[in-house]
Amino acid sequence: MLQVKLIVTGDDFGYCPRRNQGIVDCFLAGAVSNVSLLVNGSAAADAAKLARRHNIPIGLHANLSEGSPVCQVLKTNSSLLNERGFFHGKMGFRTALSKGLLIMSEVKQELKAQVELFRELTGHLPPHMDGHQHVHVLPEVRHVFAEVLEEYGIKYTRVPIEPGLHNCDWIPPSLMDFYLGVEDDSFNTVDVFTRHGIRFLAGKSRGSPARSRATGGRGWLRPSPGRPLLRDPPPQEHREEAVGPSRDLLIYPPRHRPPARARTHLVSGGGRGDKLTKETRTTGKPRKEKSTVSSSHKLTTSSGFSICAKRYHTEPPRWPDIYIGLSTMGKNMSVSSIWSAIDTALVGFTTKAPSPAPPSRTVTIELMVHPGYPSVPPVGGCGEGPDDFSQSWERLHELQTLIKPELQSHYKTRNIQLCSFKDL
Structure with a gap:
């Protein structure tokens, strides 16, 4: 009924x-x-x-x-x-x-x-x-x-x-x-x-x-519980997904990345416990800061595009x-x-x-x-x-x-x- x-x-x-x-x-x-x-x-x-x-x-x-x-x-x-x-x-x-x-x-x-x-x-x-x-x-x-x-x-x-x-x-x-x-x-x-x-x-x-x-x-690209969630996706035609267990991460081509101050880059080779580095640009050389966000799954892309991720707790x-x-x-x-x-x-x-x-x-x-x-x-x-x-x-x-x-x-x-x- x-x-x-x-x-x-x-x-x-x-x-x-x-x-x-x-x-x-x-x-x-x-x-x-x-x-x-x-x-x-x-x-x-x-x-x-x-x-x-x-x-x-x-x-x-x-x-x-x-x-x-x-x-x-x-x-x-x-x-x-x-x-x-x-x-x-x-x-x-x-x-x-x-x-x-x-x-x-x-x-x-x-x-x-x-x-x-x-x-x-x-x-x-x-x-x-x-x-x-x-x-x-x-x-x-x-x-x-x-x-x-x-x-x-x-x-x-x-x-x-x-x-x-x-x-x-x-x-x-x-x-x-x-x-x-x-x-x-x-x-x-x-x-x-x-x-x-x-x-x-x-x-x-x-x-x-x-x-x-x-x-x-x-179908829906909804994150699983405890998985990273994405912000500011680019248009559909400019999107590339990660393959394998991390399909719910959005991949940005360089010209469609979010503003540099909010950009997160993957800097290691993938795997459990990988660290993400947050890059902040103002003027001059970029300043890199360690982020507390960790990746639980290996990320693989064909072109090394950036990701922007956060965890959702509520x-x-x-x-x-x-x-x-x-x-x-x-x-x-x-x-x-x-x-x-x-x-x-x-x-x-x-x-x-x-x-x-x-x-x-x-x-x-x-x-x-x-x-x-x-x-x-x-x-x-x-x-x-x-x-x-x-x-x-x-x-x-x-x-x-x-x-x-x-x-x-x-x-x-x-x-x-x-x-x-x-x-x-």
């Missing part, structure tokens, strides 16, 4: 009082089971109080694209800001990133500041963390995002790869282009997250739609087995579209599962939603006032759809249990 745990996450909590109230109404009606907080939202403090009052499970909706940063030192003279002193915007952020204009140390600085502000507002670290407008799966950003998850021990995240998205012909071409870009970024993020120890909740890689595309058909972060929410957003949301998205995802999951299937299995699904009462200018936003998305009638449409009794009835009939990340 297949048990389905459905996390219905209300994004953009904290954006404005009307969005807050709409999300709370959905939660009280049993239509939303989890929320994601914009800590730079104009009503973030109010949202945190509402979550406390109603015992709403709450995580962090990391924002690098809309409004103002929360890190004080980045509010002026930062690569993350446009000429008006705000984040670059959904598409502007992507353009700046593609041109190499964003400094990743500043991205990490802002992400950590948002985690700290979340803790200040709620009294605890976020149990889950995702990205506003999917910025967390973008190239370069995904590496930094994974590092922040590791450093704070944040257990859960989101990888927006929706099964059946390509067949959704009701989505306008321009919007579909954006969604497919998010999907491509997410496929590449799977490999990065996996190498940071982040994995599917069930720990099952077989049959995953991301498996073959993200790993070249070789429980790795995870993401749900299935994500949906792109095909059901806004005006495209209906009871039938949600049913269809869930059914399509489950069919794909069950048909690709290992055989023979166990008598009882649990699959986790996250449904991303954006309900609320539409924002009314000038109240709301993240520093620039509310955007068109938040002012749209589609926010109310999502709210009204999610609270329909027939949707709740469908969940019960199909043995779908609504829950939050902290319940997993």
Whole structure:
């Protein structure tokens, strides 16, 4: 029997009082089971109080694209800001990133500041963390995002790869282009997250739609317990794996190595107890320091490329087995579209599962939603006032759809249990 745990996450909590109230109404009606907080939202403090009052499970909706940063030192003279002193915007952020204009140390600085502000507002670290407008799966950003998850021990995240998205012909071409870009970024993020120890909740890689595309058909490259874990992998086409027992180590061609200050080189011939040397470059000759990291297995490569490794000592972060929410957003949301998205995802999951299937299995699904009462200018936003998305009638449409009794009835009939990340 297949048990389905459905996390219905209300994004953009904290954006404005009307969005807050709409999300709370959905939660009280049993239509939303989890929320994601914009800590730079104009009503973030109010949202945190509402979550406390109603015992709403709450995580962090990391924002690098809309409004103002929360890190004080980045509010002026930062690569993350446009000429008006705000984040670059959904598409502007992507353009700046593609041109190499964003400094990743500043991205990490802002992400950590948002985690700290979340803790200040709620009294605890976020149990889950995702990205506003999917910025967390973008190239370069995904590496930094994974590092922040590791450093704070944040257990859960989101990888927006929706099964059946390509067949959704009701989505306008321009919007579909954006969604497919998010999907491509997410496929590449799977490999990065996996190498940071982040994995599917069930720990099952077989049959995953991301498996073959993200790993070249070789399956997951997940480290075994106690084995070194990798940071900042290069693009798939520039990767070479070690052979033998150390296949879970990533090999860097010279031009795709990480920054020299974070680079680790293998300096001995291989074998148990080999020492790794960490090389730090500033100016002049390189300075070599002995590292406490040891290799437990012999490494063999055809071209002597470098490795960058670390050991992972805590429980790795995870993401749900299935994500949906792109095909059901806004005006495209209906009871039938949600049913269809869930059914399509489950069919794909069950048909690709290992055989023979166990008598009882649990699959986790996250449904991303954006309900609320539409924002009314000038109240709301993240520093620039509310955007068109938040002012749209589609926010109310999502709210009204999610609270329909027939949707709740469908969940019960199909043995779908609504829950939050902290319940997993």
